[in-house]
Amino acid sequence: xxxxxxxxxxxxxxxxxxxxxxxxxxxxxxxxxxxxxxxxxxxxxxxxxxxxxxxxxxxxxxxxxxxxxxxxxxxxxxxxxxxxxxxxxxxxxxxxxxxxxxxxxxxxxxxxxxxxxxxxxxxxxxxxxxxxxxxxxxxxxxxxxxxxxxxxxxxxxxxxxxxxxxxxxxxxxxxxxxxxxxxxxxxxxxxxxxxxxxxxxxxxxxxxxxxxxxxxxxxxxxxxxxxxxxxxxxxxxxxxxxxxxxxxxxxxxxxxxxxxxxxxxxxxxxxxxxxxxxxxxxxxxxxxxxxxxxxxxxxxxxxxxxxxxxxxxxxxxxxxx
Amino acid sequence: xxxxxxxxxxxxxxxxxxxxxxxxxxxxxxxxxxxxxxxxxxxxxxxxxxxxxxxxxxxxxxxxxxxxxxxxxxxxxxxxxxxxxxxxxxxxxxxxxxxxxxxxxxxxxxxxxxxxxxxxxxxxxxxxxxxxxxxxxxxxxxxxxxxxxxxxxxxxxxxxxxxxxxxxxxxxxxxxxxxxxxxxxxxxxxxxxxxxxxxxxxxxxxxxxxxxxxxxxxxxxxxxxxxxxxxxxxxxxxxxxxxxxxxxxxxxxxxxxxxxxxxxxxxxxxxxxxxxxxxxxxxxxxxxxxxxxxxxxxxxxxxxxxxxxxxxxxxxxxxxx
Numbered sequence: 250x251x252x253x254x255x256x257x258x259x260x261x262x263x264x265x266x267x268x269x270x271x272x273x274x275x276x277x278x279x280x281x282x283x284x285x286x287x288x289x290x291x292x293x294x295x296x297x298x299x300x301x302x303x304x305x306x307x308x309x310x311x312x313x314x315x316x317x318x319x320x321x322x323x324x325x326x327x328x329x330x331x332x333x334x335x336x337x338x339x340x341x342x343x344x345x346x347x348x349x350x351x352x353x354x355x356x357x358x359x360x361x362x363x364x365x366x367x368x369x370x371x372x373x374x375x376x377x378x379x380x381x382x383x384x385x386x387x388x389x390x391x392x393x394x395x396x397x398x399x400x401x402x403x404x405x406x407x408x409x410x411x412x413x414x415x416x417x418x419x420x421x422x423x424x425x426x427x428x429x430x431x432x433x434x435x436x437x438x439x440x441x442x443x444x445x446x447x448x449x450x451x452x453x454x455x456x457x458x459x460x461x462x463x464x465x466x467x468x469x470x471x472x473x474x475x476x477x478x479x480x481x482x483x484x485x486x487x488x489x490x491x492x493x494x495x496x497x498x499x500x501x502x503x504x505x506x507x508x509x510x511x512x513x514x515x516x517x518x519x520x521x522x523x524x525x526x527x528x529x530x531x532x533x534x535x536x537x538x539x540x541x542x543x544x545x546x547x548x549x550x551x552x553x554x555x556x557x558x559x560x561x562x563x564x565x566x567x568x569x570x
Numbered sequence: 571x572x573x574x575x576x577x578x579x580x581x582x583x584x585x586x587x588x589x590x591x592x593x594x595x596x597x598x599x600x601x602x603x604x605x606x607x608x609x610x611x612x613x614x615x616x617x618x619x620x621x622x623x624x625x626x627x628x629x630x631x632x633x634x635x636x637x638x639x640x641x642x643x644x645x646x647x648x649x650x651x652x653x654x655x656x657x658x659x660x661x662x663x664x665x666x667x668x669x670x671x672x673x674x675x676x677x678x679x680x681x682x683x684x685x686x687x688x689x690x691x692x693x694x695x696x697x698x699x700x701x702x703x704x705x706x707x708x709x710x711x712x713x714x715x716x717x718x719x720x721x722x723x724x725x726x727x728x729x730x731x732x733x734x735x736x737x738x739x740x741x742x743x744x745x746x747x748x749x750x751x752x753x754x755x756x757x758x759x760x761x762x763x764x765x766x767x768x769x770x771x772x773x774x775x776x777x778x779x780x781x782x783x784x785x786x787x788x789x790x791x792x793x794x795x796x797x798x799x800x801x802x803x804x805x806x807x808x809x810x811x812x813x814x815x816x817x818x819x820x821x822x823x824x825x826x827x828x829x830x831x832x833x834x835x836x837x838x839x840x841x842x843x844x845x846x847x848x849x850x851x852x853x854x855x856x857x858x859x860x861x862x863x864x865x866x867x868x869x870x871x872x873x874x875x876x877x878x879x880x881x882x883x884x885x886x887x888x889x890x891x
């Protein structure tokens with residue numbers, strides 16, 4: 250299957266949807282700031298999943314397009330605000346919103362995306378009761394994401410983060426939006442509550458796997474593909490699953506949290522993490538989440554859209570960056 | 571009428587509603603940061619108006635309590651983020667959220683209030699179609715507020731702000747949330763669309779009057795009542811309606827935007843603004859908005875709640891701080 254091509258078919262609709270539902274109106278500069286990140290692209294995995302789950306339960310993609318756009322805008326809103334908090338100045342290869350429009354501009358651009366997401370969600374084609382359910386899911390998801398980001402920031406100053414806490418954090422920071430994308434697509438597509446709930450769980454699991462595998466990629470991917478120095482998580486002292494596993498097994502990593510290291514030192518640290526089984530531990534856990542997630546899709550009848558959802562699940566742990 | 575007492579009757583319900591609908595859960599520190607400003611009090615005018623409009627169209631206050639809480643949380647969310655942007659370190663006589671929890675903490679506390687507002691709104695007692703209308707109003711209102719705040723920040727660097735632009739800015743920054751409070755209370759209270767729309771306009775007008783009168787208060791209120799130096803807007807070079815009127819009439823104000831001035835210089839500037847009619851111009855405009863707004867309440871049958879709404883309209887231009 251041409252997974253990228255299948256996602257592209259949906260993402261062109263999403264691109265068009267963003268233009269239609271979030272036009273650059275006045276004050277022009279605010280809307281330029283709000284549109285900047287959505288227009289910069291990204292994989293559009295989350296909105297594609299909204300459309301694919303709706304298709305998989307027998308609905309037309311057009312009906313759920315506003316909901317797909319809403320989910321993508323929520324994702325972008327979190328990136329804009331997270332970049333301010335994390336002092337990340339580069340996003341999607343470009344200066345972050347707060348670099349271009351200042352911090353006040355970025356706070357407001359994020360808040361605008363947030364408001365627009367809810368406004369656009371109510372425009373999907375469905376009865377009010379279903380739309381209200383989706384608003385409820387979206388608001389709870391946003392609240393979860395805030396909790397996850399808070400935990401992420403808090404973990405920076407703590408040396409005793411447990412695996413359980415880490416998994417709870419990435420579930421909230423990343424898992425729930427994938428989960429919401431699945432459930433919203435299912436509900437608006439006309440699925441039963443039970444099917445929608447099962448699809449929520451599918452999304453949650455593959456979302457968690459996505460984040461765990463992100464840590465693995467940082468370790469195993471050569472710099473020329475990764476687009477940044479390999480092992481940067483280690484140097485920053487990030488409490489990834491790999492680091493938590495290694496530290497709890499008594500591994501001593503000289504470069505952990507040291508801010509910088511030579512290529513040789515990084516290679517040596519990665520070798521130690523291979524040897525201790527920490528990288529494999531994370532990889533295996535990500536695979537197990539995906540395997541569990543895929544099995545849940547038995548709830549769907551066979552279809553091309555279901556196959557694409559299965560392929561997306563695999564993609565979470567097979568991508569190179 | 572004991573207006574303060576009547577508002578208090580409703581605000582104690584709102585206080586209780588905030589506790590019930592926004593409990594301090596985990597991560598505890600995030601929810602403490604989110605609850606900090608709502609718990610610090612404030613007049614609770616907006617949620618009281620949600621309850622009063624519902625009462626005035628014949629509904630029970632309890633049914634709209636979640637919506638009243640939602641409106642109050644949106645108000646608090648905007649204060650938390652605005653204080654970061656405006657570098658205001660004191661709010662309600664206490665250190666601002668970003669002073670206590672840092673900027674990242676304040677961004678997330680605001681985002682959490684935002685998400686919770688939508689989540690809580692869906693819990694009001696009404697049919698899904700009405701609740702969806704209210705979600706739509708709330709999201710559009712949040713977007714308007716972002717636009718208003720953007721304009722306010724933008725005006726700081728512009729010398730040529732017109733009266734029209736100023737009125738547009740305060741309508742969005744302040745007017746629309748009062749308007750939304752009225753319309754949401756009316757819809758959930760069971761009013762017709764036409765009545766709800768008329769009440770929206772009532773709220774918009776008294777909200778604009780509230781903001782214009784704020785500028786007047788800054789000029790005419792002695793420091794001991796105001797709690798800050800009289801004429802601070804002038805020294806900060808704020809483009810208030812009074813300043814716009816004065817400058818467009820060729821008045822030269824030495825202290826405008828100078829950052830500091832002696833009491834004598836401030837008194838002299840205020841005297842000039844009295845003489846030029848600029849203060850009266852703003853006061854009269856605020857009064858005309860309130861008068862127009864009050865006349866719109868003819869759409870309501872006579873009731874105690876209607877009388878309180880009329881008294882709130884007068885309060886907008888009679889308060890001393």
